[in-house]
Amino acid sequence: MNEIKRKGARSTKDIPASILEQLNKGEIETANLVEWLAVNQVKLLENVLKESDRMEYLEPILTDIRNLKKQTVNTINEAIGTGILAESILNNDSDILSIISRHKSDLVRCWSAYVIGKNAALSIEEILEQIQFLAADKHFGVREISWLAVRSSILNNLDKSLEILSKWTLNEDENIKRFATEATRPRGVWCEHIDTLKKQPELGLKILESLKSDSSKYVQDSVGNWLNDASKTRPDFVKDLCGKWQIESPTKETAYIVKKALRTIEKS
Template sequence: MTEKRKGARSIKDIPKDILEQLNRGEIETVNLTEWLAVDQKLLLENFLIQNNRKEYIESVVKDVSNLKKQTVNTVNEAIGGGLFNAVVHNNDEAFFSVVSRHTSDLVRCWGTYMVVRNDALPLQEKLEKIQQFAADRHFGVREICWMAVRSGIAENLDESLSILSEWTVHEDEYVRRFASESTRPRGVWCAHIERLKQTPELGLVILEPMKSDPSKYVQDSVGNWLNDASKSCPEFVAEICEKWSRESPTKETEYIVRKALRTIQKT
């Protein structure tokens, strides 16, 4: 299990046998260092050979090779998109379940892009399929899945907010956190959502139900959401925080408000 093994602090310190297991997809990464160290093309080849899809390798690797800039995230997206194309071309939809349930966290990350690349799916169905990745036990899969679908959320913002507002009361803290993190006005490593920067009140359908959420993971995301908004609409955020502090005098709300106001209080 992931939590029983501590990862190395630098790539050069990763034991050879651990790196080999990671590249064969036999174990998950346990930290960002290992995540960055995995050779995704090698992992892809091993994964497809292990699952009798060797004929997919050439076309997917070609997609990766055509990238102008190869980073962990761009390679991840290219492989996911390439696998989706291979699945469609070979009428092999059942293979998605193999990808989405694989031991390797990076393989499961590819699955998020297989969902997003399917333009035949309406947004509601895409988000339903993404939810299993939002609830994933691995930090990397949880981050990649919201980044994968974020552009679709931004392009269909009203519908997305309506759908995700229902996720805010989900029993799984990871699913609740997805609703907030995927809609942050500024976000991290992603394009901004201009409508939410200028009219952050639209996001209250997501934020209000979680203003005193028991999970610190969710609290951090809600606080960061409002901190994003404070850089464009500080008065709005100040008013919401004052309202929440009055209506919900809990330690959870207090923590969220403190995170939300950190940029305002610096100025």
């Protein structure tokens, strides 16, 4: 999944000072979750704004960060992204998005996901069209934040989103296919639940059906997790669908998905 060659440290204290400095300057990407959690995003923001000659954006965004009820990597990440969006609108700045969305730093590219996902001026079609290249990013962190950043927009435009994302399942890129399932999981991880899909998971069939025997384990895991989410409110649907898939698609890929999908049901 993560194509970065450099091997990251196993704990924060083991990150070399030179690596941490480069991470905070935005000169390199994080190599693993330990590094991702260790980056000082405020320092990183200062460096990005300095190099792009936008230091006037800094104080309003720092105020947003200070006002957070809980400061975590994800809440700070979102505050910076939405802060950059607000400042770009105030300053009629159409260039900042292209600067940060192609930045060397994965965390900076994460900010750009919120600039897209939280832009109320964009339709759901435009949001998903613009986020797709971040959904295909080579870095695991950017891929995760890309679906988190548009989750509320998908929730508020569910029918249209499912229609658009069903076409993404035909894409050759496993990351784009995986986005379609991960972004629409009924429960998901660290995100708002989609109550409609918890009650009516059959609405997701237009996405799930075309991935029931996908060759990518990355995609298989996501499909299995989607159905496991659904099994907590609609075990009948998941059992029936898995039974149908086992007959229609007797492949090792489908068997793997089915096993993952039924894990909560089989425990009870």
